[in-house]
Amino acid sequence: MPKKALITGITGQDGSYLAELLLRQGYEVHGLIRRASTFNTGRLNAIYADPHRSDVRLRLHYGDLSDASGLARLVGQVQPDEVYNLAAQSHVRVSFDSAEYTTDIVATGTVRLLEAIREVGLCPRFYQASSSEMFGQAREIPQRETTPFHPRSPYACAKVFAYWITVNYREAYGLHASNGILFNHESPRRGETFVTRKITRAVAHIRAGLQDKLYLGNLDAARDWGYAPEYVEAMWRMLQQDQPDDYVIATGETHTVREFLELAFGHAGLEWQKHVELDPRYHRPAEVDHLVGDASKARQQLGWEARTRFADLVKLMVEADLQLLQAQREGRLLPSL
Amino acid sequence: MPRALITGITGQDGSYLAEALLADGFEVHGLVRPHRDLASSAIAHLVNDPALHGQRLFLHRADLAEPATLRRALLATQPDELYHLAGPSHVGLSFELPESTCHGVAFGALRWLEMLRDLPRPPRFFQATSAEIFGRPALAPQDEQTPSVPVTPYGCAMAFARHLVGVYRASYGLFACCGILYNHESPRRGESFVTRKICRAAAAIRQGHQQELWLGDLDAARDWGHARDYVQAMRLMLRHDQPADYVLATGQLHTVRDVLEVAFGVVGLDWRRYVKSDPGLLRPAEPARLVGNTAKARQDLGWSPTTSFEDLIREMTEAEVRASTDSRPSAS
Numbered sequence: 260m261p262k263k264a265l266i267t268g269i270t271g272q273d274g275s276y277l278a279e280l281l282l283r284q285g286y287e288v289h290g291l292i293r294r295a296s297t298f299n300t301g302r303l304n305a306i307y308a309d310p311h312r313s314d315v316r317l318r319l320h321y322g323d324l325s326d327a328s329g330l331a332r333l334v335g336q337v338q339p340d341e342v343y344n345l346a347a348q349s350h351v352r353v354s355f356d357s358a359e360y361t362t363d364i365v366a367t368g369t370v371r372l373l374e375a376i377r378e379v380g381l382c383p384r385f386y387q388a389s390s391s392e393m394f395g396q397a398r399e400i401p402q403r404e405t406t407p408f409h410p411r412s413p414y415a416c417a418k419v420f421a422y423w424i425t426v427n428y429r430e431a432y433g434l435h436a437s438n439g440i441l442f443n444h445e446s447p448r449r450g451e452t453f454v455t456r457k458i459t460r461a462v463a464h465i466r467a468g469l470q471d472k473l474y475l476g477n478l479d480a481a482r483d484w485g486y487a488p489e490y491v492e493a494m495w496r497m498l499q500q501d502q503p504d505d506y507v508i509a510t511g512e513t514h515t516v517r518e519f520l521e522l523a524f525g526h527a528g529l530e531w532q533k534h535v536e537l538d539p540r541y542h543r544p545a546e547v548d549h550l551v552g553d554a555s556k557a558r559q560q561l562g563w564e565a566r567t568r569f570a571d572l573v574k575l576m577v578e579a580d581l582q583l584l585q586a587q588r589e590g591r592l593l594p595s596l
Numbered sequence: 597m598p599r600a601l602i603t604g605i606t607g608q609d610g611s612y613l614a615e616a617l618l619a620d621g622f623e624v625h626g627l628v629r630p631h632r633d634l635a636s637s638a639i640a641h642l643v644n645d646p647a648l649h650g651q652r653l654f655l656h657r658a659d660l661a662e663p664a665t666l667r668r669a670l671l672a673t674q675p676d677e678l679y680h681l682a683g684p685s686h687v688g689l690s691f692e693l694p695e696s697t698c699h700g701v702a703f704g705a706l707r708w709l710e711m712l713r714d715l716p717r718p719p720r721f722f723q724a725t726s727a728e729i730f731g732r733p734a735l736a737p738q739d740e741q742t743p744s745v746p747v748t749p750y751g752c753a754m755a756f757a758r759h760l761v762g763v764y765r766a767s768y769g770l771f772a773c774c775g776i777l778y779n780h781e782s783p784r785r786g787e788s789f790v791t792r793k794i795c796r797a798a799a800a801i802r803q804g805h806q807q808e809l810w811l812g813d814l815d816a817a818r819d820w821g822h823a824r825d826y827v828q829a830m831r832l833m834l835r836h837d838q839p840a841d842y843v844l845a846t847g848q849l850h851t852v853r854d855v856l857e858v859a860f861g862v863v864g865l866d867w868r869r870y871v872k873s874d875p876g877l878l879r880p881a882e883p884a885r886l887v888g889n890t891a892k893a894r895q896d897l898g899w900s901p902t903t904s905f906e907d908l909i910r911e912m913t914e915a916e917v918r919a920s921t922d923s924r925p926s927a928s
Contacts, residue, residue, distance in 0.1 A: 358760075363703075370695045408744070417756070
């Protein structure tokens with residue numbers, strides 16, 4: 260019998276990379292997807308097969324983190340060995356405008372999933388996607404597993420709650436539950452409203468003469484940016500440990516939005532200063548400080564290390580957006596990024 | 597006349613706070629859930645006073661789960677001060693009801709903060725949080741800088757509410773404060789809480805209505821103060837120059853055993869003959885050494901608690917003896 264994994268947020272950047280990894284490892288993968296009137300499964304095209312075939316190992320189920328009884332039913336049906344909770348309203352700036360929705364999915368949604376697991380009487384291993392945003396106005400640099408949290412956005416507040424409730428279920432009920440405190444991780448599959456992807460997409464459009472200006476918020480915001488496919492491997496490794504624990508996953512390097520602009524525009528032979536305009540609407544009401552992670556614990560205990568460096572990350576994202584645009588203009592469909 | 601709006605006015609803290617604000621000369625508005633019976637609530641004496649009710653004390657039916665009722669009450673009353681005390685308050689129960697605990701505590705706070713953010717002149721806002729946010733602290737006593745390490749769903753939800761207040765204060769300049777309240781008791785404490793349970797049992801055993809008392813961990817130690825003292829700090833916080841969070845505590849630790857000694861002592865009984873320990877009443881993950889440092893409240897607000905532990909438990913036990921005597925027509 261293959262191991263079974265349940266992934267919430269499977270249609271997102273991390274979920275799709277994780278699904279690919281688990282399928283390669285021989286897992287049967289079940290994903291929770293929200294019912295919408297349009298398909299939002301583009302990132303799964305490469306691995307999705309017709310469910311009528313008997314040998315498919317990827318199955319998608321309609322459900323929602325806001326629906327507790329649906330979650331309990333699904334967990335009971337699938338009987339997963341591993342559960343990865345990646346679903347979220349993951350945009351920090353948007354969480355200031357939709358604070359209640361963000362809180363409901365990120366915080367209460369995690370409790371609903373943990374309760375569904377407890378209710379069904381299973382003891383799967385549980386991964387909670389925690390975030391470096393929890394450190395916010397950080398009390399030390401770099402941030403590690405013991406750094407106190409000081410969240411600066413509704414999103415971060417909700418993630419801190421989800422972090423602690425996960426620890427609570429581990430301690431109170433002996434659940435093998437782990438938090439990955441992931442610093443920013445990007446890829447060609449990053450959502451188009453996140454600053455990295457917004458920039459690389461704009462580079463492709465500007466070079467093709469389809470766009471002239473790019474509007475951004477704070478160019479001095481500094482982040483620790485890694486490559487998403489490597490980060491999902493850390494998630495999987497956490498659940499293969501004998502003991503559950505919490506880990507910082509990061510590159511240990513920090514770069515500003517300005518540096519990202521230099522490299523991304525430079526790679527396409529463009530000058531960012533000619534195209535970038537500032538729009539205060541993209542500023543967060545409260546910005547986080549110097550976020551940079553110390554992933555020593557993950558290196559020692561999981562044997563995990565970030566391999567793709569900043570310059571390579573920017574380059575591969577620009578390349579992917581140049582190719583994607585080219586394919587779209589030629590009327591070709593790219594099967595997946 | 598300045599106006600205050602209180603959620604949770606029918607509870608222990610809300611009722612003492614309403615009394616304090618009425619004494620300050622405020623017009624007091626309270627939110628009450630649609631089906632709440634006022635006659636059995638902690639404000640029955642205020643509601644039954646015709647000089648207050650409908651004159652300077654007004655109650656509005658509302659429900660935290662229905663934002664429109666909150667918005668309506670806020671716009672109708674236009675308060676200068678808003679005290680948000682309502683919400684789930686039982687730590688042990690939060691293991692059974694984690695989702696509604698999260699919802700009731702964090703969403704309650706968030707809905708108010710969202711509404712205040714949109715007002716041209718928002719009231720000053722007080723959010724009640726709890727020492728449960730410290731969970732298993734590395735250091736004792738705890739102060740406002742101590743990191744949160746909650747170990748109960750209730751503690752997680754309270755830490756969440758505190759973080760949200762911090763975000764809205766920093767992002768939108770709201771005058772919003774959290775009280776980090778250590779255990780605070782009184783004769784108006786709910787009956788499922790251990791202090792009230794013990795004082796009530798001492799009175800009932802003395803009068804022969806009860807034979808034994810089942811409790812969890814007798815060595816569990818808490819920092820117990822009088823609720824009447826703590827609501828004084830809430831009002832001082834909202835009248836200070838700067839909004840900030842404050843630890844409200846006594847700084848003294850006492851065990852459940854200490855409560856038993858005083859309460860049974862008041863009625864002249866030896867508790868050891870009546871008390872049984874039940875492991876089923878232990879919490880799955882028990883916080884340790886929660887004791888507060890109130891230096892900041894003392895310095896900024898000039899606040900310190902005035903009721904001793906012994907006086908608190910004595911007052912609670914005597915109230916139970918009186919209540920139990922009054923309710924028995926045949927008693928002398």
